[in-house]
Amino acid sequence: MHRVLEGWRPTVDETIESLLPRTIDEGYLADFFGEPTYAYDADALQRALSDPIWELLDRGGKRWRAVLFLLFVEAFGEDPEAYLEYAAIPEILHNGTIIVDDVEDGATHRRGGPALHHAHGTDVTLNAGNAMYFLPLKIITRDPGGLSAELRLDAYEMLMYELNRTHLGQGMDIRWHNRKGIDISEAEYLEMCACKTGCLGRIVARLAAIVTDNREHETAVAAYTEEMSIAFQIADDVLDVEHALEEGGAFGKGVGNDIREGKKTLMAIHAVENAPPAEAARLEEILSPTSA
8 A cells, every 4th residue: 555655646646736736926826826916925925835836745645545546436447547636636725724723722743843833823724724625626517527517516525524424524623622511422523533534535436426427426425434543543543642743743633632632532532431440531531621
């Protein structure tokens, strides 16, 4: 799998760069976003959009969402090369969500460097992250695959549905780590993961089924990627406790992020349900905010 990811990553990055160049000029802005009513400030947009986004992208990331999309396309009997711009959609969305998440969580590091809001300011960072929610819609509008109007509408509606569910998951997660105590059920935690993390997995699978017109398989592949994404989130929670090192470290994040933020992970839920009362109370105290 590592060989597959490494083989596709340069192509995925080249595709993203074709949609959001490292160097922005007036010609690109007019072509991609439309002619200005008055005048674009290309230098401002370079510094406010392209620079912070590419700083994050160049730090790493496996691009597995884009690659999985291409593998689904191939499994559906189509040429992955013909759908590269669509493969960029979940990758752009993913990076947009982690930019915004880092601001909301007060993260210190991401992928071995300072979280973007520490390097570029909260205002620039939030705007860049939010822009990455909307760039994928331009890809559907530009229709690089020559899809029918029906399939383009299906793709739009799918993205709107899944992105709304993303914010349901994020809302639950934020509320949980901002209140005292751990009174969340395992089912509620899994639903949060299915919304927050699972949505990007479902987008990968559902988009591949839509653009290749294999709708009969859409539900099955979406269920598969949702479960894979939930497993990924649980593993990420474990890694945050076990392997996160100071100054980003090998894991790429600050030390003990989830504990410092008071995240109510599956490990914490399980511990509170099974530990002796005094130990459970101590864990709840550690993970509680100073005020709630």
